[in-house]
Amino acid sequence: MARPLGPVRMRRTNYVTLFIGAVLCLFIIYFLSQSGSSTGSHSSAHKHRPARPAPKSTVQHIRRDVQRFNLNQVTITGDPVANREKILILTPMARFYQDYWDNLMKLNYPHELITLGFILPKNKEGNAATSALQAAITKAQKGPAKERFRRVIIERQDFEPPLSSQDESERHKLQNQKERRASMSRARNSLLFTTLGPDTSWVLWLDADIVETPRTLIQDLASHDKPVVVPNCFQRYTGDDGKDAERAYDFNSWQDSVTAQEMAAKMGNDDLLLEGYAELPTYRTLMAYMEMEDPTDTRAEVPLDGVGGTALMVRAEVHRDGAMFPPFPFYHLIETEGFAKMAKRLGYQSTGLPNYKVRVSREQSQSSVLNLNRH
Amino acid sequence: MATLATTPSTSLPTVAAVAALFGLFVWPGGGPLLSVFSLGLFSDNADVLLDTVRYYDLTNVQGTARGWEREERILLCVPLRDAEPHLNMMFSHLRNFTYPHHLIDLAFLVSDSKDRTLDVLVERLEDLQADEDPKQPYGEIQIIEKDFGQKVNQDVESRHGFAAQASRRKLMAQARNWLLSAALRPYHSWVYWRDVDVETAPFTILEDLMRHNKDVIVPNVWRPLPDWLGGEQPYDLNSWQESETALALADTLDEDAVIVEGYAEYATWRPHLAYLRDPYGDPDMEMDIDGVGGVSILAKARVFRSGVHFPAFSFEKHAETEGFGKMAKRMQYSVVGLPHYTIWHLYEPSVDDIKHMEEMEEERKQKEKEEKEKEEREKKAKDAFGSTSEQWEKDKEQMKDLETQEGKKSTGPEGSKMSNDNSKDSAEKVKAKSAESKNKGKMADA
Numbered sequence: 001m002a003r004p005l006g007p008v009r010m011r012r013t014n015y016v017t018l019f020i021g022a023v024l025c026l027f028i029i030y031f032l033s034q035s036g037s038s039t040g041s042h043s044s045a046h047k048h049r050p051a052r053p054a055p056k057s058t059v060q061h062i063r064r065d066v067q068r069f070n071l072n073q074v075t076i077t078g079d080p081v082a083n084r085e086k087i088l089i090l091t092p093m094a095r096f097y098q099d100y101w102d103n104l105m106k107l108n109y110p111h112e113l114i115t116l117g118f119i120l121p122k123n124k125e126g127n128a129a130t131s132a133l134q135a136a137i138t139k140a141q142k143g144p145a146k147e148r149f150r151r152v153i154i155e156r157q158d159f160e161p162p163l164s165s166q167d168e169s170e171r172h173k174l175q176n177q178k179e180r181r182a183s184m185s186r187a188r189n190s191l192l193f194t195t196l197g198p199d200t201s202w203v204l205w206l207d208a209d210i211v212e213t214p215r216t217l218i219q220d221l222a223s224h225d226k227p228v229v230v231p232n233c234f235q236r237y238t239g240d241d242g243k244d245a246e247r248a249y250d251f252n253s254w255q256d257s258v259t260a261q262e263m264a265a266k267m268g269n270d271d272l273l274l275e276g277y278a279e280l281p282t283y284r285t286l287m288a289y290m291e292m293e294d295p296t297d298t299r300a301e302v303p304l305d306g307v308g309g310t311a312l313m314v315r316a317e318v319h320r321d322g323a324m325f326p327p328f329p330f331y332h333l334i335e336t337e338g339f340a341k342m343a344k345r346l347g348y349q350s351t352g353l354p355n356y357k358v359r360v361s362r363e364q365s366q367s368s369v370l371n372l373n374r375h
Numbered sequence: 376m377a378t379l380a381t382t383p384s385t386s387l388p389t390v391a392a393v394a395a396l397f398g399l400f401v402w403p404g405g406g407p408l409l410s411v412f413s414l415g416l417f418s419d420n421a422d423v424l425l426d427t428v429r430y431y432d433l434t435n436v437q438g439t440a441r442g443w444e445r446e447e448r449i450l451l452c453v454p455l456r457d458a459e460p461h462l463n464m465m466f467s468h469l470r471n472f473t474y475p476h477h478l479i480d481l482a483f484l485v486s487d488s489k490d491r492t493l494d495v496l497v498e499r500l501e502d503l504q505a506d507e508d509p510k511q512p513y514g515e516i517q518i519i520e521k522d523f524g525q526k527v528n529q530d531v532e533s534r535h536g537f538a539a540q541a542s543r544r545k546l547m548a549q550a551r552n553w554l555l556s557a558a559l560r561p562y563h564s565w566v567y568w569r570d571v572d573v574e575t576a577p578f579t580i581l582e583d584l585m586r587h588n589k590d591v592i593v594p595n596v597w598r599p600l601p602d603w604l605g606g607e608q609p610y611d612l613n614s615w616q617e618s619e620t621a622l623a624l625a626d627t628l629d630e631d632a633v634i635v636e637g638y639a640e641y642a643t644w645r646p647h648l649a650y651l652r653d654p655y656g657d658p659d660m661e662m663d664i665d666g667v668g669g670v671s672i673l674a675k676a677r678v679f680r681s682g683v684h685f686p687a688f689s690f691e692k693h694a695e696t697e698g699f700g701k702m703a704k705r706m707q708y709s710v711v712g713l714p715h716y717t718i719w720h721l722y723e724p725s726v727d728d729i730k731h732m733e734e735m736e737e738e739r740k741q742k743e744k745e746e747k748e749k750e751e752r753e754k755k756a757k758d759a760f761g762s763t764s765e766q767w768e769k770d771k772e773q774m775k776d777l778e779t780q781e782g783k784k785s786t787g788p789e790g791s792k793m794s795n796d797n798s799k800d801s802a803e804k805v806k807a808k809s810a811e812s813k814n815k816g817k818m819a820d821a
Contacts, residue, residue, distance in 0.1 A: 063504050063505070063512050064504065064514065064515055064516065065504070065516075065517060066497060066498070066500045066501055066504065066515075066516045067515070067517050067518070068517075068518045068520070069517065069518070069520070069557070070517050070519075070520040070521075071519055071520060071521040071553065071557070072521060072522055073518060122432070122434060134430075137425075137428055138425065138428070141425045141427055141428055142425070148427065149427065151427050151428075151429070152427060152428045152429070153428075153429050153431070153561070154428070154429070154430045154431070155431045155432075155433055155561055156431070156432040156433060156434065157433060157434075158432075158433035158436070158437060158677060158680075186681045186682065187684065188681075189680060189681055189682035190433060190677075190680040190681060192556075193555070193556055193559050193679060193680055193682070194431075194559055194560055194561040194563075194680060195561075196556045197555060197557060198517065198519055198557040198558075214682060238708060266636075319556060320384070320552060320553045320556045320557070321549055321552060321553075321687055322548065322549070322552040322684045322685065322686060322687050322688075324682040324684065325682060326682065327682060327706060328705050330704060330793045342688075345688040345689075346687060346688050370397065371773075
């Protein structure tokens with residue numbers, strides 16, 4: 001046992017390794033040559049031509065037909081089901097809520113007319129959300145034909161979200177808002193302008209934490225036949241007394257005030273006039289707190305100057321004309337509020353439905369809401 | 376692979392590992408060799424989960440300086456209105472682009488056209504896609520029809536009149552936005568805007584602009600002119616650098632006003648890309664600009680994805696492509712012009728030019744007419760008085776004969792030669808000859 005181990009062991013396995021190496025080499029050469037020769041036949045349509053050298057490109061030269069779309073014939077009406085109007089539901093998503101998906105599946109607008117678009121950040125949270133989302137989508141698209149959506153597009157953001165934390169108290173801090181909402185605007189715009197396509201009639205923006213809407217959400221919002229329509233967003237919670245209650249959630253839907261305009265006039269070009277912060281008492285009329293004469297009339301409309309994005313129905317032509325979510329202060333407004341302003345500059349008035357409710361997930365923490373209550 | 380696994384060997388784990396590695400690289404590519412050469416760059420761009428589900432990672436479509444090597448897709452957008460006469464020219468440009476055609480998707484917006492723009496366009500595109508040369512066909516092609524109810528005429532005069540500019544520019548912006556929003560896809564890395572009436576441009580323009588790796592980049596746009604107008608002229612005045620004067624001017628205008636360049640009404644004193652051209656300057660020289668012209672814009676797709684568009688409203692007192700430049704700047708994108716890299720816009724004569732040309736034509740005709748009349752008069756005179764020149768010829772002959780006879784009598788061969796020479800420059804020839812041979816000349820003079 002005193003003999004040196006190394007060389008002997010080497011010699012013993014040497015031939016086998018060599019043999020395996022040779023076999024592997026043969027295999028590799030075989031595969032290379034086979035695939036090399038097969039690329040000729042892969043250049044699709046023109047087999048009658050003599051085989052040309054394999055193109056460096058992996059993309060085959062497919063001869064595609066000329067596609068024609070007449071956008072004069074894309075209707076946008078108050079009765080989208082009867083007119084078979086196609087709708088795009090867009091959701092920027094940082095976290096996957098099963099309740100959101102369940103609610104989405106329950107919408108009774110014909111699914112074959114619905115295209116879904118998602119955009120998720122490229123971080124750990126985003127990865128988790130993406131896998132959960134993909135699982136849900138796969139299940140739906142393999143399910144009964146009636147439940148399948150026309151098309152689903154998942155995109156991953158090409159920029160870093162400014163805050164890694166989805167913790168709401170952190171999210172709503174004033175100094176973080178500008179960055180956060182600029183990033184949100186970019187996400188929304190990226191998603192919108194790559195998915196809009198030539199045959200879309202309506203765009204419904206639906207936040208990833210909206211878990212409760214009427215099943216007829218799309219038909220109801222479209223029936224108002226307005227360029228931009230926003231329902232009122234609430235949140236259910238369990239009060240201190242243990243009873244269920246609900247509270248206003250979205251403070252971005254508002255009518256402008258003289259005070260706010262005066263404040264804006266004194267601001268620098270890059271300053272934002274945000275809603276829901278004690279530091280900025282704007283005295284705007286918030287849709288969240290509007291008291292209507294008849295609280296049961298879900299069709300009641302009010303004109304708005306700023307809109308929230310939790311649920312937001314937009315005629316496609318508004319976006320096509322260029323109305324987007326400004327990632328920079330636009331008239332001291334940003335994101336969805338800036339969008340309402342830009343739509344207005346293009347001649348489109350936003351409309352709010354104070355009595356038509358959608359609800360955000362309960363999971364949002366209590367403290368954050370306290371932060372939001374400014375007055 | 377089965378043979379490998381059954382190979383009797385003592386180092387089975389090694390084999391398994393190697394085989395696994397081997398399989399990993401070759402098998403999942405689906406197509407042979409796909410992942411080996413592309414290094415997986417392309418295959419993970421659009422994973423196909425299901426027929427109806429698409430996954431895109433936007434970090435893969437940022438746009439780089441050497442897009443043609445990385446197989447970056449370009450969306451080429453062309454807005455068209457009553458453009459039938461220019462389509463031939465445009466298609467010859469399309470055929471000549473050196474950027475791999477299969478990486479370029481074409482998108483056309485045909486709006487409010489009264490001529491056969493659409494029919495001709497479809498015909499030409501179908502020809503192009505069926506071209507014998509496999510390098511000719513383009514990627515996806517979309518034609519979008521949309522009428523905006525254009526009230527402004529498209530002829531040169533009404534197109535460039537000052538009063539019509541603001542509303543015209545807003546309508547143009549609207550058309551551009553409709554085209555882009557309908558055609559842009561998550562797999563595009565670049566967007567190239569090109570007007571249909573570009574007459575001359577380098578075939579390599581896409582690569583040339585791309586090499587600069589800027590978010591938004593435009594070349595200089597000039598147009599050739601007839602000689603009587605000076606031969607050439609700057610065309611696109613919408614690419615400029617912001618000036619203090621213009622900013623001050625912008626502050627005085629109302630919210631909906633649109634500043635347009637190239638009109639006396641707004642003296643902005645901005646440095647224009649067009650006027651800085653040096654025909655012998657370095658074509659790679661860059662200049663930061665704030666407003667851009669729309670004749671030929673190469674932009675990274677991410678600029679448009681993030682929301683920059685052609686404002687169809689007054690954005691910082693600008694609209695359309697100038698507003699686009701302003702908005703891109705507002706979002707901290709780099710906006711650059713190349714003063715010495717020039718493409719040439721088609722020369723369309725203005726109403727004044729046409730008038731002038733008509734006058735010139737008239738003048739020319741008048742001149743021709745006069746000449747003709749003169750000719751006729753001469754002819755008449757000939758007919759009336761018989762051929763006077765015949766008589767002259769006869770006289771000439773006689774005189775020559777006389778001269779030769781006299782010459783033979785008096786002097787030597789030199790003299791006779793001189794008198795024989797009938798051509799106009801005979802005198803000069805004589806001078807030269809006399810200079811050569813002074814002696815003989817003297818003799819002749821004598």
